[in-house]
Amino acid sequence: MTKIFIQLKLILVAVLLVSLMTSCYSDRSKRNLEYAPNMYNSLPLEPFSQTEYWETHMGGNYAAVKGSDQKALKEVNFKYGMSMQKPVEGTVPRGDSWYYKNDHKLPWEPYPYPNTAEGYEEAGVELDFPAGFDKDDPTVKKRGEELYTTFCVNCHGPNGQAKGNLMTSGKFVGVPAYEVRMKGLPVGKMYHTLTYGKGVMGSHAWQLTPRERWEVISYILKWKPADE
Amino acid sequence: MSRNSLSNIRYTLVILAALLLSTFSAYAEPSYEEGEQLFKANCTACHKMQGKLVGPQLEGVVQKYAGEEEWLAKWIKNAPGLIAQGDEKAVALYEQYNKQQMQAFTNLSDDQIQSVITYIRDWEPEETGTVVVNGEGATGDPLADPGIYYALLGLVGILVLIALLLVIITATLVTAVRAKEGQEEFTFGDVMTRARGILGNKFFIATATTVIMLAGLAFTVREARTVGLHQGYMPEQPIKFSHALHAGTNQIDCKYCHTGTTKSKSAWIPSVNVCMNCHMQIQEGPQYGKEEIAKIYAAVGWDPDEFAYVNDPQPVEWVRIHNVPDHAYFNHAQHVVVGNLECQTCHGPVETMEVVYQYSDLGMGWCINCHRNEKVKVLGEETEYTVADMGGLNCARCHY
Known part of the structure; x- marks a missing residue:
């Protein structure tokens, strides 16, 4: 009998020593063990979450919306089971209507110009800096510079010469220098371009609020050649 | 100053003027290189030579408008103007491309536009000798390949075999020596008896138990502390975004x-x-x-x-x-x-x-x-x- 115990002890020591070297959480492609996951995962939908996310990805014991309600939710309120949905067409975020038409503030009206050649021309004629927005204010320009170095500098470059990192490495082509393209370009057209994109430039409306778009424009105006 | 030297100077001047003129005329001639530069600076925002971008592809466009180069130059210089004038061909193109207008390039001179046309006409696709990177090999992480683990396992197996072989050789040698000296043969039973002597020792048992318990406690505490923490969590994503x-x-x-x-x-x-x-x-x-x-x-x-x-x-x-x-x-x-x-x-x-x-x-x-x-x-x-x-x-x- 003692012989068996001795052998068992030896095995136990070996197992313990080996397990001390490793840890329980060894497969890093899976989530670790969670104690009381319903304290970790939100009952209301978080931004960028899925209605059945916790069930499918986080261990299967918790879901914001259960069972049969899921199907209805996915079809009616949360298409594809996502919490991130497109706002209803024409929605304007509260306090965020920062386009103005002929100095007249229209706080609850969505951007009126369509994404067409005519819309571009119209915006060029009618759209201007909003009333009460001081484009020469240094804090506005500073904010514009920060935004420029985040969102524009990759292509348009630190000096507006279209010598950004993506351009000099040859990965992206076709961005003109500001001093060429901005000759006689009204700010309304710049705003329109930031909103919808133009040519190979995509829309930046997702990243820049209307106010931020005007701030960027107030900054890049320093590279605009003087009108003759 | 002699008459001879004066005529010499005149001669030099004439040559200089001729040289100057020739450089001028060379400049005016449309050049592929200039066209390439202009193309890259002005056209690539909307056009590629092969394949559609915002505008149509440009390979073969000059050949398509053979005989109408003058119209093509006009179109490049001021497409919106042509459309506004109601030029038939221009309006047809405009309609064909969903009223997507090509912008005017009035800042380019006629010579520069000729250079661009030359470039587009003479452009040929580069011989693509690109090395196709194998998607599997490009992942680059040798540890992700299971083969390496099998190889390691095989190595360990070979080492164990060698160790066993050495033990057997040693045992045979020891037995031979003992037999020669007239002693008892060395058996496996002897080894076990000696080992039992050590393992049965109370001090040894006490020490081993303490060590095992402490190690177990340390292990449990360490693992319990990571519950609910996901440090190092590295799931596979649907797109291999780097x-x-x-x-x-x-x-x-x-x-x-x-x-x-x-x-x-x-x-x-x-x-x-x-x-x-x-x-x-x-x-x-x-x-x-x-x-x-x-x-x-x-x-x-x-x-x-x-x-x-x-x-x-x-x-x-x-x-x-x-x-x-x-x-x-x-x-x-x-x-x-x-x-x-x-x-x-x-x-x-x-x-x-x-x-x-x-x-x-x-x-x-x-x-x-x-x-x-x-x-x-x-x-x-x-x-x-x-x-x-x-x-x-x-x-x-x-x-x-």
Whole structure:
């Protein structure tokens, strides 16, 4: 009998020593063990979450919306089971209507110009800096510079010469220098371009609020050649 | 001054003038090189030589308008003008391309436009001797290959066999020596008896038990502390997006895609249209070729050949990595805008990560440590106060 115990002890020591070297959480492609996951995962939908996310990805014991309600939710309120949905067409975020038409503030009206050649021309004629927005204010320009170095500098470059990192490495082509393209370009057209994109430039409306778009424009105006 | 030298000077002048003239006329002649430069500076925003971009492809366009070069030059110089004048061919083109207008290039001289036309006419596709990178081999992580583990296992097996062989040889030798000296043969039973002598020793048993218990306790405590923490969590994502390439090599600001870090609680996962800001043009990656970028196109419903959105978009199911527990409130904007923290403070060297993993454990101890040590910045200048001095350790600061 003692012989068996001795052998068992030896095995136990070996197992313990080996397990001390490793840890329980060894497969890093899976989530670790969670104690009381319903304290970790939100009952209301978080931004960028899925209605059945916790069930499918986080261990299967918790879901914001259960069972049969899921199907209805996915079809009616949360298409594809996502919490991130497109706002209803024409929605304007509260306090965020920062386009103005002929100095007249229209706080609850969505951007009126369509994404067409005519819309571009119209915006060029009618759209201007909003009333009460001081484009020469240094804090506005500073904010514009920060935004420029985040969102524009990759292509348009630190000096507006279209010598950004993506351009000099040859990965992206076709961005003109500001001093060429901005000759006689009204700010309304710049705003329109930031909103919808133009040519190979995509829309930046997702990243820049209307106010931020005007701030960027107030900054890049320093590279605009003087009108003759 | 003699008459001879005067005529010499006149002669030199004539030659100089001729030279000057010849350089002038050479300049006026349309050149391929000048055209290439102009093309790259002015046309590539909307045109490619092969394949559609915003505008149609340009290979063969000059040949198509053979005999109408004059009209082509006019069109390049001022397309909107031609359309406005009601030029038949111009209006037809305008209608054909969904009223997408080509912009005017009145800043180019007629000679420059001729150069561009020359370039387009004479352009030929480059011989593509590109090395096709194998998608499998390009992943580059040798540890991901299971073969290496089998090889290691085989090696260990061979070593064990050698050890066994040596033991047998030694035992045979010892037995031979003992037999020669007239002693008893050395048997396996002898070894076991001696071992039992040692293992049966009470001191040995007591020591071993203590060691095992302490080790077990240490192990349990260490493992229990990681429950609920996902440090190192590295799931496979639906698209093999490389942060090392985008944030590292290409130096794209984190906030370009994760815009929410300055605006909201959530950092935001970019919607696919943000990918399209660059990938409308960049259709091939250096590592996985067209395969991974095609997944973006599939999700956003983009047809790269048509250069248009054709299908309904489908969501990309990214796998969430970081999750601060619901019972603790965390806000990105607070830390990035007011706290002025770098993304790397919490997320680690993301710009070097081929696959992103959770760098910090995101546990409460980790939060508190930073709140205790981090000096508060006011208007960009560091003060002597820590976050804890401002109530950063109050329970209700995060748990509410």
